Amino acid sequence: xxxxxxxxxxxxxxxxxxxxxxxxxxxxxxxxxxxxxxxxxxxxxxxxxxxxxxxxxxxxxxxxxxxxxxxxxxxxxxxxxxxxxxxxxxxxxxxxxxxxxxxxxxxxxxxxxxxxxxxxxxxxxxxxxxxxxxxxxxxxxxxxxxxxxxxxxxxxxxxxxxxxxxxxxxxxxxxxxxxxxxxxxxxxxxxxxxxxxxxxxxxxxxxxxxxxxxxxxxxxxxxxxxxxxxxxxxxxxxxxxxxxxxxxxxxxxxxxxxxxxxxxxxxxxxxxxxxxxxxxxxxxxxxxxxxxxxxxxxxxxxxxxxxxxxxxxxxxxxxxxxxxxxxxxxxxxxxxxxxxxxxxxxxxxxxxxxxxxxxxxxxxxxxxxxxxxxxxxxxxxxxxxxxxxxxxxxxxxxxxxxxxxxxxxxxxxxxxxxxxxxxxxxxxxxxxxxxxxxxxxxxxxxxxxxxxxxxxxxxxxxxxxxxxxxxxxxxxxxxxxxxxxxxxxxxxxxxxxxxxxxxxxxxxxxxxxxxxxxxxxxxxxxxxxxxxxxxxxxxxxxxxxxxxx
Amino acid sequence: xxxxxxxxxxxxxxxxxxxxxxxxxxxxxxxxxxxxxxxxxxxxxxxxxxxxxxxxxxxxxxxxxxxxxxxxxxxxxxxxxxxxxxxxxxxxxxxxxxxxxxxxxxxxxxxxxxxxxxxxxxxxxxxxxxxxxxxxxxxxxx
Numbered sequence: 001x002x003x004x005x006x007x008x009x010x011x012x013x014x015x016x017x018x019x020x021x022x023x024x025x026x027x028x029x030x031x032x033x034x035x036x037x038x039x040x041x042x043x044x045x046x047x048x049x050x051x052x053x054x055x056x057x058x059x060x061x062x063x064x065x066x067x068x069x070x071x072x073x074x075x076x077x078x079x080x081x082x083x084x085x086x087x088x089x090x091x092x093x094x095x096x097x098x099x100x101x102x103x104x105x106x107x108x109x110x111x112x113x114x115x116x117x118x119x120x121x122x123x124x125x126x127x128x129x130x131x132x133x134x135x136x137x138x139x140x141x142x143x144x145x146x147x148x149x150x151x152x153x154x155x156x157x158x159x160x161x162x163x164x165x166x167x168x169x170x171x172x173x174x175x176x177x178x179x180x181x182x183x184x185x186x187x188x189x190x191x192x193x194x195x196x197x198x199x200x201x202x203x204x205x206x207x208x209x210x211x212x213x214x215x216x217x218x219x220x221x222x223x224x225x226x227x228x229x230x231x232x233x234x235x236x237x238x239x240x241x242x243x244x245x246x247x248x249x250x251x252x253x254x255x256x257x258x259x260x261x262x263x264x265x266x267x268x269x270x271x272x273x274x275x276x277x278x279x280x281x282x283x284x285x286x287x288x289x290x291x292x293x294x295x296x297x298x299x300x301x302x303x304x305x306x307x308x309x310x311x312x313x314x315x316x317x318x319x320x321x322x323x324x325x326x327x328x329x330x331x332x333x334x335x336x337x338x339x340x341x342x343x344x345x346x347x348x349x350x351x352x353x354x355x356x357x358x359x360x361x362x363x364x365x366x367x368x369x370x371x372x373x374x375x376x377x378x379x380x381x382x383x384x385x386x387x388x389x390x391x392x393x394x395x396x397x398x399x400x401x402x403x404x405x406x407x408x409x410x411x412x413x414x415x416x417x418x419x420x421x422x423x424x425x426x427x428x429x430x431x432x433x434x435x436x437x438x439x440x441x442x443x444x445x446x447x448x449x450x451x452x453x454x455x456x457x458x459x460x461x462x463x464x465x466x467x468x469x470x471x472x473x474x475x476x477x478x479x480x481x482x483x484x485x486x487x488x489x490x491x492x493x494x495x496x497x498x499x500x501x502x503x504x505x506x507x508x509x510x511x512x513x514x515x516x517x518x519x520x521x522x523x524x525x526x527x528x529x530x531x532x533x534x535x536x537x538x539x540x541x542x543x544x545x546x547x548x549x
Numbered sequence: 550x551x552x553x554x555x556x557x558x559x560x561x562x563x564x565x566x567x568x569x570x571x572x573x574x575x576x577x578x579x580x581x582x583x584x585x586x587x588x589x590x591x592x593x594x595x596x597x598x599x600x601x602x603x604x605x606x607x608x609x610x611x612x613x614x615x616x617x618x619x620x621x622x623x624x625x626x627x628x629x630x631x632x633x634x635x636x637x638x639x640x641x642x643x644x645x646x647x648x649x650x651x652x653x654x655x656x657x658x659x660x661x662x663x664x665x666x667x668x669x670x671x672x673x674x675x676x677x678x679x680x681x682x683x684x685x686x687x688x689x690x691x
Contacts, residue, residue: 111566111617115593123595126622127566200568200592241571327571331666364666366618366648440574447575451670460667473648476618549591 004046010056010068018058018068025072029391039072040064040393053298053407057393059313061301063294063406064394065352066317071390077355078380079156079321083108083133084367085480086487087143090133094148096370102377104186104355106156107144108132109166114201116162116535119484128481131367132158136488137530141169142176151179155186156231156321156355161203163190164216165534168522171224187228187277187321190216193254194233196430196545197439198240203535206427208542212517213258214265217272219518228277230258231321234296238281239327241443244292245409247281249416250435252300256417257426259308269308273315282348283325284340290396291405293320293351299410303417322348323357331364333459334471342379349383350396356380366473433548488530495528503527504537511541557681558586560608562599564627567617568592572644572666576612576673583674585681596623600630603639609681613660615645625658638687640680644668 029037040057043050055061058068067073080102083090094105109132112124118136119128128134135141145155150173159166167188174184192209195202202209213230220229234242234251242250255276262272280296282289300318304310324344329337338361345358358376360368368376384390396402416438420429429435449455456462503524510520517538524534561577563570570592577589588606590599603611611631613624624643631637643655644664652663662676 111619115566117566123566126619126626127617130618131567195568200570201566239569239571365646440578443571444575444578547591547593549589 004048004051006051006059007042007046007056010059014056014058015068018073022069022073024069025074029072031388037388037391039069041395041397043398053403054397060305060316061298062317063298064397066297066319066354068393070352070393071349071384072393075384075390076349076353076380077104077154078102078377078384079104079106079355079357080373080377081106081108081156081158081323081357082373084110084131084474085129085133085476086484087133087135087140088146089480091144091146091148093370094144097373097377098148098153100374100377101381104154104156105148106357107158109157109159110134111201113166113531114159114161116165116203116531116539118530118532119481119488121532125481128484129476134480134484135166135169135531136484137491137528138169138172138525139487139491139528141166141173145170145173145177149179150174150177151183153185156189157186158189160189160192160195160199160201161209162531162535163188164212164518164521165525165531167216167220167227168518168525171522172526181224182226184224185226187231188216189233189279190230191233191254191258191279193257193426193430194236194250196547197250197435198236198242199233200547202545204538204542205545206430208538210258210261210427211265212538214262214267215516215518217262217275218265218267219516220275221267221271225275227275229272229275231277231279232258233279235279235281235323237439238283238325240439241327241446242439243442244283244285244288245412246416246438246442248292248296248299248409249413249420250438251278251280252296252303252413253417253420253426255300256303256307259304263308269310270312270315273304273308273310274312274317277354278318278320280320280322280348280353281325282322282344282351282353284328284343286343286347286350287396287402288405288409289344289347290351291402292409293322293348293353294394294397294402294406295409295413296320297352298406299413319354321355321357322351322353324348324359326359326363329359329361329364330457330460333465334361334364336459337361337364338375338379341376342383345379345383346387346389349389350394352394362471362473365471366475369472369474491528491530499527500524500529500533503529504533507534508537508541511538555685556584556586557610557678558588558606558608559610559612559677559681560588560590560599560603560606561612561614562590562594562602562627563592563614564594564596564599564623565615565617565619566593567615567619569616570614572616573612573614576614576644576670579670580674580677585677596626596630597633599627600634600636603631604634604636608639609684610677611639611641612677613641613643613645615643615647618646620645620647621651621654624655624660628659638684640684642676642680644673 057065234247360372
């Protein structure tokens with residue numbers, strides 16, 4: 001092997017530091033025959049070209065991963081997105097998942113919560129507790145995390161437009177539990193830009209939304225330094241029908257927009273950049289997906305270094321959560337979905353994800369049952385402990401096809417980012433519909449391939465079979481809505497209304513000024529002001545965004 | 550206007566708070582390609598807004614899409630809203646993540662057809678075509 005000076009320096013620095021801080025899971029990794037498995041397989045000749053494009057795990061440009069030993073040190077976080085009905089029901093599901101060996105919580109909120117309406121709002125009718133848990137006030141949040149010590153778990157919350165409010169509630173619960181805020185670990189999604197083009201849970205127009213986001217960056221840097229302040233999400237862009245290249249490009253373009261907004265707000269790059277996290281989709285084209293994750297990592301590192309001048313390695317690392325692709329699940333022959341999820345989960349792991357949610361077999365039909373969720377989690381555990389792919393870092397590196405594809409995805413994604421930049425940036429391209437059209441065209445082309453039989457979907461347009469008996473589905477009890485509304489009325493009755501009124505007035509004044517809104521929101525939630533009341537104050541100042549269809 | 554020359558005009562709508570409109574947009578575009586005039590409401594519309602849009606746009610059928618599980622509440626609410634604006638004759642079709650066991654309730658509530666993931670697109674086009682034809686005929690007779 002021809003040595004390269006960077007190899008020595010990597011071994012002496014990143015690798016040594018990592019090994020001493022996080023020893024590997026086993027003293028020796030061996031295959032069935034007893035042969036030792038290399039930590040990182042390297043080419044015979046390490047030249048400058050290799051170092052520039054692939055390098056070493058845990059070192060710029062991070063193509064091979066963000067940690068020097070990857071899953072040999074610690075497995076990815078197995079994080080199953082869950083939540084439904086009331087806070088008490090969801091709390092039971094979380095405790096079940098923790099008992100089953102899940103290592104991080106991921107909270108799904110119902111749509112009224114995500115769009116900032118209380119459960120008794122007429123617009124919430126029919127949606128309360130359906131796709132996630134209903135949270136109206138701090139009282140619900142206290143119940144949601146009852147008997148779950150917040151210094152022991154990391155919690156990811158899929159909340160965007162009202163992220164500041166749910167974060168404030170989480171912080172308030174932690175304080176009540178006596179947990180030091182520096183210890184809080186987790187992530188808020190807080191990525192509003194993709195909501196306008198893909199997911200739909202926006203409230204305010206883009207510019208005040210960006211302000212709320214940078215307010216959170218700043219507040220968290222000072223109070224909850226271990227909490228990820230945003231999860232910049234390509235997942236939903238892909239679900240809306242984008243290609244893999246578009247997923248990377250649009251996600252990183254959004255990322256650059258948040259970075260620029262934070263810099264414009266006077267924040268220091270190397271302070272907030274390390275708390276940016278990402279969230280990608282993993283679809284069924286295994287090799288393309290692996291290349292996509294690698295390309296995204298390299299491209300983000302380059303953008304952060306070359307465009308923004310970030311200096312610390314932590315600012316350059318694209319750390320990401322992955323969810324398997326919901327849109328690939330079929331309502332026909334639902335057991336086949338377990339196989340699809342396995343392929344997709346493998347791609348995420350071979351692509352170097354930091355955490356993973358595996359979808360359940362029945363999700364094209366309804367929310368998953370407990371049994372289906374268990375199989376989904378077991379899929380990850382089988383990949384982790386039986387498949388062997390976690391024993392060596394970036395196992396597909398050096399494959400001609402994977403490397404070509406990684407280069408191509410990176411280059412094409414960069415081209416689309418440049419196009420958006422030349423068209424006045426992401427916000428302008430959302431407002432004029434450019435990004436929405438790009439996604440829609442890709443979605444239409446994909447679906448046409450299926451309709452024409454050019455793309456085979458097993459059990460849908462080929463290999464159909466007589467349907468078996470309909471599976472058992474999880475249904476949310478319709479009484480949940482009434483119960484939630486009754487609880488909310490009780491909270492309103494028992495709180496100190498004078499405190500709430502003055503908190504909301506102070507928040508309104510702050511929204512009209514340049515103040516950071518986080519302290520005002522925190523004060524209001526502690527007095528049990530509701531999510532809807534707080535959002536209404538902000539709506540009155542910021543206005544509302546409306547989709548044009 | 551004879552039915553041969555008249556273009557079928559339909560409304561595709563997203564009731565409730567669900568923001569997933571990949572399917573709705575796909576159906577809108579597919580119907581356009583099949584010769585329909587299609588108005589898409591955009592996401593997050595109330596049943597009342599949808600009924601008003603249907604009347605204002607003078608459509609012959611409405612296609613609703615919901616993936617959030619709120620269809621049992623929202624689809625019948627659109628039928629009810631149409632009644633309130635004196636347009637109970639506009640047929641309403643629905644699609645999305647809808648368990649088979651809900652079909653009966655929805656049909657009893659006045660939903661003409663229900664489509665789920667994997668329904669072939671020709672079937673959806675034909676259903677809209679039939680619904681529009683029936684609507685025009687009813688109008689001409691009425």
